[in-house]
Structure formats: structure tokens, C-alpha cells
Amino acid sequence: MLAGMLVSFAFIRFSTRMIRAEVSWWPGNVSPGGLHIHHLVFGIVAMMLAGFLQFAFLPDSPWLEILAVLFGVGVGLTLDEFALWLYLEDVYWSEEGRRSVDAVILAMILGGALVLGFVPISSDDSLPVVLASIGLILAVCLVVAAKGKLWSALGGVFLPLVGVIAAVRLARPGSPWARRRYRSGSAKLATAQERAERHQRRWQWLQDLIGGAPHRPSPRNPGGGPAE
Numbered sequence: 001m002l003a004g005m006l007v008s009f010a011f012i013r014f015s016t017r018m019i020r021a022e023v024s025w026w027p028g029n030v031s032p033g034g035l036h037i038h039h040l041v042f043g044i045v046a047m048m049l050a051g052f053l054q055f056a057f058l059p060d061s062p063w064l065e066i067l068a069v070l071f072g073v074g075v076g077l078t079l080d081e082f083a084l085w086l087y088l089e090d091v092y093w094s095e096e097g098r099r100s101v102d103a104v105i106l107a108m109i110l111g112g113a114l115v116l117g118f119v120p121i122s123s124d125d126s127l128p129v130v131l132a133s134i135g136l137i138l139a140v141c142l143v144v145a146a147k148g149k150l151w152s153a154l155g156g157v158f159l160p161l162v163g164v165i166a167a168v169r170l171a172r173p174g175s176p177w178a179r180r181r182y183r184s185g186s187a188k189l190a191t192a193q194e195r196a197e198r199h200q201r202r203w204q205w206l207q208d209l210i211g212g213a214p215h216r217p218s219p220r221n222p223g224g225g226p227a228e
Contacts, residue, residue, distance in 0.1 A: 002111040004072025043077030093216045101211040113158040148175025
């Protein structure tokens, strides 16, 4: 399923880049009768089809793996337009479109963690140990979320070390933690702002490398200035 998701995402990003570059021999968008059908539609259909067939027939190998790949393909196509179903606007090549790349990266990390067996609790543990482990993980992730690091908080559910590292580092400026604990003009706040700007530049470079740089003005901020 993870492989299907990654392959379909890689293919569809390649396809949209070819379309954006107006490569003459590439097929282009699917637009029957002038209606532009977004590829998330095909992704939803693929997930529905794979899910119905799996639950209806409970197949063994190799059909189980085939349906898993089909479901993963659907996930990849759907998450690639995560920004569309988040904002309910076609922001694919706008600044908001970066959220789609964020969603795929998060899904890749969590899916990869499950495939590699990075599960923070074990069915062999006793109930008190399981409850204590879950409580500790959730407490760390809440601290991380309060520091404004939502992706790290989600990742910390499956990879506790990620949550611990994010919890001990400085909070993001503007987060609830920073507003309550970092005084205006303090060295901590200045360091947090510098780190946040540096992290944002690196993250945007990674987003552009994976998904392509935005080139359209934001429909939510037509003037082109900083978004509110």
C-alpha cells in the first residue's frame, strides 16, 4: 500500500509538472466536455473500489496485495490534492498547495514507521504498561503541539523519539507555549524566530524539490503579500 501511494504520487507530480511546462506530447488534463476532472476523483474511486472488494471478498494472496496497491494508488492521488479538499479551492500551484506535499510526507513517514515496525506499544505488554506508555506519549505530543510543532506531534505518536526531541527544543514563535513563556524582546524569542525562519526556508526548499515551486498567486490572498 505504501509503495502504491509513493509511486502514484511520484507519477502524478511528474505529470502535473509536464502539464505546467506545456510539453506538447504529454496527454494533459482529463477534461471531457470541458469539465476538468481532478485526479483526486480517480483516487477516491480507487480507494472505494479497493475497500469494497477487500471487505466483500476478504481475498488471500495475491489479491490481497493487489487491492492494497490499488488502495495505495488511490491514497497517493487523493493526498496529492490534499490542499484542494482542505481549502475547497484549486490552489495546486499556489502557496497553499504546499500543504499537499506536507500531507504526503507525513503519510510516508507514518506508513514507513509502521512497515518497519516502529510501534510504541506491544501487545505483549501488560495493561498498566500499555496505559502508562500511551499516557506518556500523549503528554509529550501535547507539549510538542503547544510549542506549535503539529507535524512533529503527529509523528511522535509513532516515533516517540521525534516527540521527545521536538519537546525539548524551543517553541515556534506565536505558539501558545511561546506566548506564555517567551517575553517580548527576550533572547529565547529571538532565537526561536531565527530558527523558525531558517527551518521554513529549508522546508520550502524540500517542498519545491518534491512537488515543484508555486507559481500562481494565492486565491485567498490575491495581492501576493504575506498571508494573514
